[in-house]
Amino acid sequence: MNDGSARNGNYYDIDDILIEEELVPVVFHKSANGVKVDPSAEKDSVEEAVSISVPTCFNQKTRREIQADAANVDLRSRCPHFYEFGCKIAPIVGDRTIGKMLLSTFQMRYKEILTKAHTAAYTAASKFLKVLTNEETNLYAAAQSSMAAFKKWRIGGPRFQKASVLGRKRKPID
Amino acid sequence: MAGQSDPHISLFSPEEIEFMAEDELVEIVPNMRMDPLNFISGNFGPFYPQIPIKVPLWLAVALKKRGKCTIRPPQWMSIENLTQVLEGEREDQGAFQAVPFHYIEISRLLFDHARDDIPDIYMVRSLVEDIRDVRLHKVETNLEKFSATSAVKIAHLSAMEVNVVRPFVVRALQAFFKHDNPVLMGDLDTVSDGQPQVTRQRQVPNNAQRQPLKRR
Numbered sequence: 001m002n003d004g005s006a007r008n009g010n011y012y013d014i015d016d017i018l019i020e021e022e023l024v025p026v027v028f029h030k031s032a033n034g035v036k037v038d039p040s041a042e043k044d045s046v047e048e049a050v051s052i053s054v055p056t057c058f059n060q061k062t063r064r065e066i067q068a069d070a071a072n073v074d075l076r077s078r079c080p081h082f083y084e085f086g087c088k089i090a091p092i093v094g095d096r097t098i099g100k101m102l103l104s105t106f107q108m109r110y111k112e113i114l115t116k117a118h119t120a121a122y123t124a125a126s127k128f129l130k131v132l133t134n135e136e137t138n139l140y141a142a143a144q145s146s147m148a149a150f151k152k153w154r155i156g157g158p159r160f161q162k163a164s165v166l167g168r169k170r171k172p173i174d
Numbered sequence: 175m176a177g178q179s180d181p182h183i184s185l186f187s188p189e190e191i192e193f194m195a196e197d198e199l200v201e202i203v204p205n206m207r208m209d210p211l212n213f214i215s216g217n218f219g220p221f222y223p224q225i226p227i228k229v230p231l232w233l234a235v236a237l238k239k240r241g242k243c244t245i246r247p248p249q250w251m252s253i254e255n256l257t258q259v260l261e262g263e264r265e266d267q268g269a270f271q272a273v274p275f276h277y278i279e280i281s282r283l284l285f286d287h288a289r290d291d292i293p294d295i296y297m298v299r300s301l302v303e304d305i306r307d308v309r310l311h312k313v314e315t316n317l318e319k320f321s322a323t324s325a326v327k328i329a330h331l332s333a334m335e336v337n338v339v340r341p342f343v344v345r346a347l348q349a350f351f352k353h354d355n356p357v358l359m360g361d362l363d364t365v366s367d368g369q370p371q372v373t374r375q376r377q378v379p380n381n382a383q384r385q386p387l388k389r390r
Contacts, residue, residue, distance in 0.1 A: 087352065103353040110346050111318040117342070118314060135349065142341035146185050150338045153188030154282070 015134060019081045019088060026050040054093050057082060063101060070108035074131040082133040109136065117143035185341050191333050195279035196232035201246040203227075204237065231280065235287045245288040250274055251281065253294055256301040263308045270309060270330035278306055278334040313339055320350060 030049045056062075057079040065073045075082045083102055090098040116128050117140050132140060197215065203226050210219035211233070218229045226246065229237075237243040249255070250273065262271040274280065281302045289295050313335055316328055326347065 083349065083353070099353060103350070106349055106353060107320070110320070110349075114314060114317055114342060114346075139342060139345050139349075142185075142345055143339075146338050146341045149185070150188050150334065153192070156286070 015081065015084070019084050022055070022079065022081070022085050024055050024089065024092075025053045027053065052089075052093050054095055054098075055079070055085075055089060058086065058089070058095070058098055058101070066101070066105050066108075070105055071112040072131065075105075075133045075136075076131055080134050083135045110139065113140050114143055116140070118147050186337050188334065188337070191276075191337055192279045192283070195276035195333065196230060196235070196283070198231050198274075198276055198280060199228045200231050200234050200248060200280075200284075201226050201228050202234045202237065202243040203246065204243045206242050231283060235283060238288050238291075245284065245291045247284060247288075247292045247298075248274070248280070250277070251284070251292065251298060251302075253297055253301065256298060256305065260301060260305050260308065263305060263312065267312065267315070270312065270328065272330050273305070273332060275333050277302070277332055309335060310338070317343065317346075320346065 028050050032049065057075075062073070062078060079085050083106065086098050086102045090096070112128075113132070113136055129137060129140065203224060204221040205223050206221065207223060208219060208221040210217050213230075215230065218233065219227070221227060234243065234245050238245055250259075259271045259273060281299075284292060285295070285299055292298055309332075313328070313331070317326075317339060320326065326343065
């Protein structure tokens, strides 16, 4: 039930599949029992029968919390794929403010991710990680791994790595 | 980019950056006689005792390890210059001082392999480390100022500094690009302004709009 353009690029992306499993509140206009969605069906057939409302993770309450202090809102518990889900749901419910809200949310939250990734110790970070969405966790991991690699290099250590072949004993030739 | 150990997060390992830095030229003073060396990158030599010559850093380090030369520290690695750079970095929070592109790697290699050739090594070393820390902190503060852009320009960053922040910056900018782009957000003009919280039936898209989306 998604626009083809968004789906094509991430056909094999497990996250993309998981995002589409998010539940969305709908109102049926026609009575229906034991609905089965035929995967090959045209999407219009479903959309004529139901109207989709804005999911709870994009409601006014959440928005007000984000406006108050974006960095500390626990988005993970609301929706683990907050941003991607937002991108997918915005055209379906036809709510243009979602896009703007996502942008400003990300803008306010990414700084915290950067500074935490570069400085925080592991114990402090684990608490912080709990409120991040999946997209933000990826971002954190990326920043963190590059900084960790740099620190490791700076401290030094063994400069040469042995090829795995070299350690092995040769097989005796019969 | 070719040669990255982990292209998925677009990161060179620091060792790879160091490898690239080893192509930089440094001046050595050989203490032996040797015929010219012919490399893909050019010819170096012939080498005569006490006659300074420029060679790639890796060759300099290799010769130094065998006790065949002394390395002359580069011009910028003097206490006066480094002090000046450090002051400049501290004074001007917005801009970066022009330093050699591979200064972190070169100084590490020289500190490791040619410490007896660098005058005032303790002072030089701590200055370089200070400069590096100040600059890294500045990079971080600079990156906090993104605002809905899909490009960012910072002058005079060095190879290692760029590499450390690359995975983060690439992803953050991609996210900004995506959320800032009306087409990618599905903010099509045919969809009229809806208010939040309003349940509305979606218009059945007309054919003109659907056509590009269905192309595979």
